[in-house]
Amino acid sequence: MSAKKIPFLAVDGGGTKSLCYFFDMHGQIRGQGRSGSCNYQGVGKEAAVRELIHAIRNALEDGKLVGNGEVGETELETDCAALGIAGLDTEYDRRIILALVEEALQYLRIRAKRLIIENDGFAALLGATNGQPGILMIAGTGSIVYGVNDQGVVARAGGWGHRVGDEGSGYWIGKQAIIHILKTMDGRVAPNKLAEHILPYLDLKDPEDLFNWTYNSSYSVEKVAELSSLVSQAHTQGDQVAKSIMIQAAEQLFTCAKAVIERINLYRQPFQIILQGGVLQNNAFVREYVTNQFNTFAPSGQIENKNKEPIYGMMALALDHYQKFHDG
Incomplete structure (x- = not known):
């Protein structure tokens, strides 16, 4: 008995949530599902597989692509599956994530003729720029910068996680505030308002x-990242130490963007600039500082107020790979 054909499969497996779409050749969504994080670095391998299975199963059921009780019992086939997964930063990560994805698909009895696995930041870049030349700067809990030029060449900078990177992110800003509060206690930093904002928030x-x-x-990356909004509040009250932290954050973010622009010669052509993440969306000072840096260094760049979901980038990637394979 031949496998049941299903539409294309796209997944945006982020550090907070996972989103799955089944869709057809025209980009029409036939079923969608959500679940929690499938970043194995954050939740572990078993949980990553479980959440991935959950998102795909929900999409199958939402689109009634299988009958009641048939998920995992009926063999399914898709022409192309494209997944953008958080935590894919090295070839070591790629091997682990490939195994996790294959385990999830095997459990659900889904066979993909073509399987594409990319970093979720790459998915966000494609979704935001629609494949056109551009820079995507993300500064939320973590941070990363991606760029693509008119030749399709992609580069990235940053995004190495909270332990050794993520400069300019909410976590980085919060961590700097903690460091400065302790330095103030030592007398190494001038008196400031950081402690009077942050200590009550943490009930300390x-x-x-x-x-x-x-x-x-009690310590967590997410909780420290929340402190970035308190640094912003201190700045609005005229605190110079808070201001210096935010200037450093903006400069760190733009250093990543500058490195990407230079590596792929993006400044030689008009390109889009998309700023995403809580720091860049909610901190007007950091956003304006970064924008001014772009205007000075790369005036051909245009700030776009887009926030298209990364999964649309994976949908476009799946269709593009299928078309190339089919035409070939």
Whole structure:
């Protein structure tokens, strides 16, 4: 008995949520599903597979692409599956994630004639620029910059995670604030308003409590990233230390963008600039500072107020790969 044909499959597997679409040749969505994070670096391999299965199963059921109770029981076939998965930064990551994806598809009895796996930031770039020349700068909990030129050459900078990178991100800003509060206690930094904003938010009494908090189970990347909005509040009240942290954040972000622009010669042509993530969307000072840097260094770039979901980039990638294979 031949396998049941299903439409194309696209997945945006982010660090917070996963989104799955089944769609046809015309880009019409036939079924969609959501689940939690499938970033194996954050949730572990078993949980990553589980969430990926959950998102795909939900999409199959939403589109009634299989009958009741048939998910994982009926063999399915798709012409192309394109997945953008968080945590894919090295070839080592690629091998692990490929195995996780294959495990999920095998569990659901889905056979993909063509399987494409990319970093979720690359998916976001394609979704935001629609394949046209552009820069995508993301500064949320983490940070990364991607770029693509008119030849389709892609480059990235940053995005190496909170332990060794993510400069300019919400986490980085929050971490700098904590460092400066402790330095203030030592007398190494001039008096500032950071402690009076951050300590009450964390329900702490003094900088020593803050030190203890950073080394206990209450500490998390997400919680530290939340502190970035308090740094912004301190800045609006005239705090110069808070201002210096945000200037450094903006400069770090633009350094990544400059490196990408130079590597792919993007400044030689008109290109789009898409700014995404909570820091760039909600912190007007950082956004304006970065925008001014772009205007000075690369005036041919145009800031676009787009926020197209990354999954549309994976849909375009799946269709493009299928068309090339089919025409060939």
